[in-house]
Amino acid sequence: MSYVIWVEFDVAAENLGRFMMLVKENAAESVRSETGCQRFDVLVPVEGEGAVALYEIYDSEAAFRDHLASPHFIEFDALTAPLVRHKTVRSYACHQNSK
Template structure:
């Protein structure tokens, strides 16, 4: 079965990054540590967009991603950050090659 890969873009409200980023990193670390189906979870920030966070995530399959979304740590993160996020965009990607 094909791996499930996503790119998530968050735009955080002005002045909220100091609260948002530690929660995001905690969620990413818990995903890698506690979810066998989570193969990669990178947290990135574009140099020229201090209010933007990008996530690059690879899961074993769609079911592993669904388990991630249902996990207690993700639910805590999602609830704690809802009021901090101005915009969230999720893009599903086809992983064509790994180097």
């Protein structure tokens, strides 16, 4: 069973460019360096601005905790905190993977 994280960010328009650069770097580094990270997608709505969502899949909750303790995440979190108006994080258990 995989561990899925869904994160929604509300980012002010003037901060969106910097935020997107940082979140894409964090996503790429997570997939590249974390063995327990299966997938890390950065999503933006087709219409509208300021909303960014993350869809992350980990091998386990422990793998996600490792992600939170990684140097690249700690740096990302510190750099983006002032750019974000609101953030919601939800976790899910994935019982079936599709191809």
